[in-house]
Amino acid sequence: MIDINHVIEDALAKIRAGYVFPEKADAVDAAIRRRLADGEYTGLAGPELCEAVTAHLQEACPDKHMRLLWRDDPQPVEGEESPEEEKARWAATYRAEAYGIRRVEQLDGNLGYLDLRSIPDAAEGGRAFAAAMELLAHTEALLLDLRKCRGGSPDGVALWCSYLFPDGEVHLNDVYERATDSTRQFWTSAHVPGPRYADRPVYVLTSAFTFSGGEELAYNLKVNGRATLVGETTRGGAHPTDRLPVTPHITVTVPAARSINPVTGTNWEGVGVVPDVAVPAEEALEEAVALALGRERVAAAS
Numbered sequence: 001m002i003d004i005n006h007v008i009e010d011a012l013a014k015i016r017a018g019y020v021f022p023e024k025a026d027a028v029d030a031a032i033r034r035r036l037a038d039g040e041y042t043g044l045a046g047p048e049l050c051e052a053v054t055a056h057l058q059e060a061c062p063d064k065h066m067r068l069l070w071r072d073d074p075q076p077v078e079g080e081e082s083p084e085e086e087k088a089r090w091a092a093t094y095r096a097e098a099y100g101i102r103r104v105e106q107l108d109g110n111l112g113y114l115d116l117r118s119i120p121d122a123a124e125g126g127r128a129f130a131a132a133m134e135l136l137a138h139t140e141a142l143l144l145d146l147r148k149c150r151g152g153s154p155d156g157v158a159l160w161c162s163y164l165f166p167d168g169e170v171h172l173n174d175v176y177e178r179a180t181d182s183t184r185q186f187w188t189s190a191h192v193p194g195p196r197y198a199d200r201p202v203y204v205l206t207s208a209f210t211f212s213g214g215e216e217l218a219y220n221l222k223v224n225g226r227a228t229l230v231g232e233t234t235r236g237g238a239h240p241t242d243r244l245p246v247t248p249h250i251t252v253t254v255p256a257a258r259s260i261n262p263v264t265g266t267n268w269e270g271v272g273v274v275p276d277v278a279v280p281a282e283e284a285l286e287e288a289v290a291l292a293l294g295r296e297r298v299a300a301a302s
Contacts, residue, residue, distance in 0.1 A: 050070040064270075069253060090124075100119050104136065111289060122153070123155075149211070151237070154175055165198055176260060201228070210231075
C-alpha cells in the first residue's frame with residue numbers, strides 16, 4: 001500500500017531543493033498540496049498516482065522534465081546504494097541497451113544510417129560510438145535517426161557531435177547548474193576514437209517523441225549549420241535532470257540545470273526543435289534518402 005502523503009511530501013521537498021528555477025517551485029508546491037488536501041489522489045494506485053501528479057506538476061509549471069515516474073522493478077532508495085554501485089547499475093543498463101545504438105546500416109546509394117534510441121555518457125559509450133562510426137566511415141551521406149531517441153547525457157551528445165565536425169573548436173552548449181551555481185561549457189573534442197565524418201552531408205530525422213539529449217543533438221547540429229533536420233518538431237525538454245528515488249517504485253525527476261546555446265542564447269524548452277523539412281515522422285527516412293540522393297520523392301512529385 002502506497003503512503004500517498006509520504007510520496008507527495010518527499011517529491012515536493014526534492015523539487016523545492018533542486019529545481020533550476022527556485023522561484024517557480026513555490027507555485028508547484030502549492031498546487032500539488034491543494035490537490036492533495038482536496039483528496040484528488042486518494043485511492044490511486046502507484047502508476048495512476050504518478051500519471052496524475054505528473055500532469056498536475058506540468059500544469060503548474062510547464063516543464064516536461066518534471067515528472068513522477070513508476071517502475072515495476074524495485075530500485076534502491078537514498079542511502080541504500082554507494083556511488084560505485086550506482087555507477088555499475090547504470091553501466092549495466094547502457095550495456096543492455098547497446099549504448100543506445102539500435103541500428104547501423106549501409107543503405108542503397110551508399111548512404112549511412114544510424115538509429116539512436118538514447119545517449120549514454122562518453123566514458124561508457126565511447127567505444128560503441130567509435131565502432132558505429134567505423135562502419136559508417138566510407139558512406140556518402142549520414143542519416144541520423146533520432147525519432148525514437150528519449151534523451152541522454154550532455155557529454156555523450158558532445159562526443160557524437162565531435163564526429164561530425166573537423167576539430168575541437170566548436171562551442172556546442174552550456175549547462176547552468178543550480179546546485180553549484182556554475183556553468184559548464186561543452187565543446188567538440190580535438191580527438192575522437194575512430195574516424196570523423198566531417199566532410200559529408202548529414203540528415204537528422206526527428207519526431208514529436210524525440211526528447212531531451214536527442215533534442216540537444218539535433219539542435220546543436222542545426223544551429224551550427226551542420227545538418228538538415230527532416231521530420232517533426234521535437235517534444236521540447238531542455239533541462240538536464242536528476243532522477244531521485246522516492247520509494248522503491250517511484251522516482252521524481254527534478255530539472256536541476258538548464259541549457260544555454262552559445263549561438264542562439266536560448267534553448268528548445270517548451271518549443272521543441274523545428275525541422276528544416278517538415279514531414280510526418282513515418283515519412284522522414286524516405287524524405288531524407290531522397291534529399292541525400294538529390295532527387296525528388298515519387299510521392300511528393302505525383
